[in-house]
Amino acid sequence: MLIPPLAIAADAKACAGFTGCPSASYLGYLAHVGLSVPLRRLARETGRHASSFSRAMRRIEQLREDPILDRCLDRATANLPGRTDVSDLPFEEIMTMTTQALATPLSDSQIEREARRILRRLSETGAFLAVSGGMELAVVFRKSGTTTTRIATCPVTVVEAFRLRDWIAPTGRGKIMRYAITAPGRTALARLLEGDAARKRGAEAAPHQVSGERLVMEEDGSTRTMRVNLAESPLALLARRKGSDGKPFLDPVELEAGERLREEFERAQMGPRVGQNWDRFLTVHDGGMSGGGDRLAGPQDARNRVTEAFSALGPGLADITMRCCCFLEGLETAERRMGWSARSGKVVLKIALGRLARHYGLVQANRHMA
Numbered sequence: 001m002l003i004p005p006l007a008i009a010a011d012a013k014a015c016a017g018f019t020g021c022p023s024a025s026y027l028g029y030l031a032h033v034g035l036s037v038p039l040r041r042l043a044r045e046t047g048r049h050a051s052s053f054s055r056a057m058r059r060i061e062q063l064r065e066d067p068i069l070d071r072c073l074d075r076a077t078a079n080l081p082g083r084t085d086v087s088d089l090p091f092e093e094i095m096t097m098t099t100q101a102l103a104t105p106l107s108d109s110q111i112e113r114e115a116r117r118i119l120r121r122l123s124e125t126g127a128f129l130a131v132s133g134g135m136e137l138a139v140v141f142r143k144s145g146t147t148t149t150r151i152a153t154c155p156v157t158v159v160e161a162f163r164l165r166d167w168i169a170p171t172g173r174g175k176i177m178r179y180a181i182t183a184p185g186r187t188a189l190a191r192l193l194e195g196d197a198a199r200k201r202g203a204e205a206a207p208h209q210v211s212g213e214r215l216v217m218e219e220d221g222s223t224r225t226m227r228v229n230l231a232e233s234p235l236a237l238l239a240r241r242k243g244s245d246g247k248p249f250l251d252p253v254e255l256e257a258g259e260r261l262r263e264e265f266e267r268a269q270m271g272p273r274v275g276q277n278w279d280r281f282l283t284v285h286d287g288g289m290s291g292g293g294d295r296l297a298g299p300q301d302a303r304n305r306v307t308e309a310f311s312a313l314g315p316g317l318a319d320i321t322m323r324c325c326c327f328l329e330g331l332e333t334a335e336r337r338m339g340w341s342a343r344s345g346k347v348v349l350k351i352a353l354g355r356l357a358r359h360y361g362l363v364q365a366n367r368h369m370a
Helices: 006-009 012-017 024-035 037-048 050-063 065-078 091-102 106-123 157-162 183-194 196-203 232-239 252-268 300-313 315-326 331-338 346-359 363-369
Strands: 128-134 137-144 147-157 168-172 175-182 210-219 223-229
Touching: 024 037, 024 050, 024 065, 024 363, 037 196, 050 346, 050 363, 065 157, 091 168, 106 128, 106 137, 106 147, 106 157, 106 175, 106 183, 128 157, 137 157, 137 232, 137 346, 147 157, 147 252, 147 315, 157 168, 175 183, 175 252, 232 315, 252 300, 252 315, 252 346, 252 363, 315 331, 315 346, 331 346, 346 363
Parallel strands: none
Antiparallel strands: 128 137, 128 175, 137 147, 168 175, 210 223
């Protein structure tokens, strides 16, 4: 679990050691700019040399060219109490003020949940997060060659929370800001995915080898957890493969359809409980994919869209699509678990993604643009 900001503020020197709070540098900057705390006192209280602390403050001034960070710091300054003299206050109380001022509308559990979803997608090769001024939603794209595919969305408030924790950083400036995951972001993601028992191993994971767990179904109907590489989906691997004619095995429309299903599947699992029972989609011969009496906790609209997508695919195509797009199983693993012959899943998956693209209306849109 993420550490509550107020608990961290009680020990400002340890603040930088946790991933659950805004960066300690931003707290110090806000104390200096918003509360007029002298730099020497801030440096002394945090165990740093005055000159190094002053350089850190200047770096933050330069970082304020990022509109997301600039807006967060402006809002935090306005949230500070109207007190001009804080020299008589304990340092812990000053840090509590700045931490409260920097707090975002999101709870720790919401930030943790979004970190698992968005930071994981940003860990994929070629992924970046785009934010346009005045928009309430940010979009995660993945670029592969000349193709750019939307793979996730999130509220701008999530971007602000990530930015204050230095989990993401801008990669350029312009009307549309782009952000990439940082080393602290990868560390935070690894800790969330691996759990307390594997924090050190997760923090030292290779940049494009972020491990995680997925629930998969066995032939007898039971489920088990399987470790997968979340930094690369099976669809991304297939999209890079080329046939004898030199063309990619999956065209951009099929890839986008699969990624859209994965995004909707992840949205459907957001909520107080994420262990929904999706087994009926892998055993749909009972003719019921509506969910019966099972009360899933994810957003209702996302649940309905996932249900409609699998209903459009039907039992013959839904199994392989869910395993590869949602559970992130590799083709070989999916073929073995379903008792299929080698390389047969590749053909069926392409057919399924084509039908899924028609269900989403991507094929017609693509032809219209052409």
